[in-house]
Amino acid sequence: MELNPKIHQIPNATAHRLPIYYRSLKKLNEAGVERVKSKELSQMTQIPSATIRRDFSHFGELGRSGYGYEVVYVTEVFRELLNVNNIINVVLVGAGNLGQAILRNNFKKERNIIIKGAFDNDSSQFGKEISGIQILPMEQMKDFIISEQICTAICAVPSEVSQEVVEQLIDAGITSILNFAPGRIKVPVNIQMKYIDFSSEIFTMVYQNEALYPANLVEED
Template sequence: MAEVTSKIPQATSKRLPLYYRFLQNFANAGKKRISSSELSEAMKIDAATIRRDFSHFGALGRKGYGYDVMDLLHFFRQALDQDEETDVALIGVGSLGNAFLKYNFQKNHNTRIVVAFDPKAPETGTTVSNIPVFHPDLIEEKIMEMGIDIVILTVPARVAQEIADRLEKIGVKGILNFTPVRLSVPDSMRVHTIDLSIELQALIYFIKNDVKDSQL
């Protein structure tokens, strides 16, 4: 089994779930082996970038043969801890939050939303898409009770930092932030911010200027 040969760049780390998803597609189609060129064509990522990404993990392929699909799939499954389920909390059940609850992640991999919080929820709690939803007053109690380390944040911008501060105090390790606020958190927490308006503006810019960004 290949091992990590150096500290993995952040850009590479962000592509690991994509590699895993496309390798699943190849495996489901009965593909036994692939080349970096074939993977490049499917993923629309430069083949040199793929080879460079894979080089961080040692010898994943063989010269003249390419990559064994099942070996790669097994490797990335372990790298992404796909055999271990991760429970996630959602804070904010508005339009976007509701969409997350209806989709939930367990359909496609090992991550699932198990509890949500919204100020419109009654004190006794309610259920949305089979997920229990409680009032934000119970955030600390429920998250600690359920041992949750990761939270999806889809709250109004004005309360985002306040919620982040509360989560930091109870030891939450990561926030997937869908608010436009750049959260201030200690080094012990990791925040990934997805600002949909900025992503849309970037897309419009790329289209108007015919910019190809194959490294995403």
């Protein structure tokens, strides 16, 4: 989901939780629920109710103590903040196993996010079609991005080439990048870069799990 400029005025952690809140509120709205308390929303999102109240406070008086939040109203607030009604076109770079899995999914649950093009430097992949998207050579990427006026990219290439690929994306006009390589990339300050690092996520979960269930930790020999 593309973020409204207003979101840059709030803490990053809060901004990252907004899509979670929106999806939960949308489900409640579709189920005909008229209002919800932070405790109930906490059970749905697995986010502490105190954190929810603090996050919501950044957007004014969204609810009342003891009454909760009007589901329709708050859903619409987050819909506007997240620009949910806008179509977000994305390019994918890297059509290996991970890239192909992303193509097959193609944001089926988020109808406003669409992968418009996929690129790779492996000639054996050229012309291959996945979920209606044809894999094209990297040489065609810049012209494609410019002609389609795309600002967002998913980078699913190996770490050793991620810096070079990101620079090519920026040169083509990309301003927001979701990067699956764990190594940090040098980018200009005006470029939004988000990292998806599976190893870090697993270590974080193990740390949190150890705190809850110390007996589950197995030490190395």
